Amino acid sequence: MNKLVKISLKILGALIVLTLLFYFVIGPIMRTSTKKHSPEVVETYDNNTTHIEVFYCSPSKKGRTIFGELVPYGEVWRTGANEASTFTTNKDLTIDGKTLPAGKYTLWTIPGEESWQIIFNEKMYGWGVRFQDGKAMRETEHDALVATATVSKSITVQENFSINLLETSPTDLVLMFAWDNVTVPLQMKIN
Numbered sequence: 001m002n003k004l005v006k007i008s009l010k011i012l013g014a015l016i017v018l019t020l021l022f023y024f025v026i027g028p029i030m031r032t033s034t035k036k037h038s039p040e041v042v043e044t045y046d047n048n049t050t051h052i053e054v055f056y057c058s059p060s061k062k063g064r065t066i067f068g069e070l071v072p073y074g075e076v077w078r079t080g081a082n083e084a085s086t087f088t089t090n091k092d093l094t095i096d097g098k099t100l101p102a103g104k105y106t107l108w109t110i111p112g113e114e115s116w117q118i119i120f121n122e123k124m125y126g127w128g129v130r131f132q133d134g135k136a137m138r139e140t141e142h143d144a145l146v147a148t149a150t151v152s153k154s155i156t157v158q159e160n161f162s163i164n165l166l167e168t169s170p171t172d173l174v175l176m177f178a179w180d181n182v183t184v185p186l187q188m189k190i191n
Contacts, residue, residue: 038081045165045173050190052173053088054107056080058160066180067111076119076136078128079109079177080161084137085128087120087175092191095120096147099191107163108138109177109184113151116177116184120145149177149186157181 038059045052059081064070071077079085084106093100100120110117123142130137161179168174170190177184 041162043163043165045167047167047170049091051088051090052165054085054163054165054175055088056085056107056161056163057082058162060161061157061159061180067182068113071111073112074110076138077109077111078136078138079107079163080128083127084108084125085163086124094189094191095145095186098145098147100145103144105144106138108136111151111184115151116149118147118149118175118177118184118186119143147186149184152183152185154178154181154183 038057041056041058043054043056057080067073085108086104087107088104089100090102092102095118103122104124105120105122106125108119108121110119119138121138121142122144123139125137128137129135157180158178162177164176164178166174166176173188173190175186175188177186
């Protein structure tokens with residue numbers, strides 16, 4: 001074997017070892033480390049034949065100003081930490097006068113001072129933000145439904161971000177976003 005082939009094989013072998021090391025050792029350590037600070041949460045709603053599930057990672061306030069600073073107004077937010085949050089429903093829902101078909105969606109928001117845009121996107125993303133620039137990975141051409149919800153200020157401060165499903169009647173739900181001194185209720189109707 002000539003010298004160039006030997007060097008090429010050594011480089012290829014080193015790249016394969018580094019790739020496997022990152023995939024099986026460094027990657028899991030990084031995921032575990034970030035999940036320690038923003039743990040995974042699964043919120044579920046079950047009623048008769050309706051099953052809705054919201055998956056997200058819950059960051060903490062830690063003395064920071066959240067909306068308008070850490071989470072800028074007017075920009076797409078992955079709605080939690082780490083990977084993109086997901087919303088799964090086995091029934092069609094009516095949200096903001098529009099139909100959201102049964103299925104699994106990534107859940108994005110565009111926070112504002114007075115209202116939020118809540119976005120249900122059909123594409124599943126590996127992570128919530130791009131590594132190059134830290135911007136949300138959401139692609140608008142995959143938006144299934146965009147709804148508007150009014151912001152309410154709370155008199156208490158909530159340390160950890162949360163998304164809850166609250167039943168107001170057997171066919172009516174509220175998808176409630178809460179963090180810091182902000183709550184954002186989104187009305188939904190089970191079809």
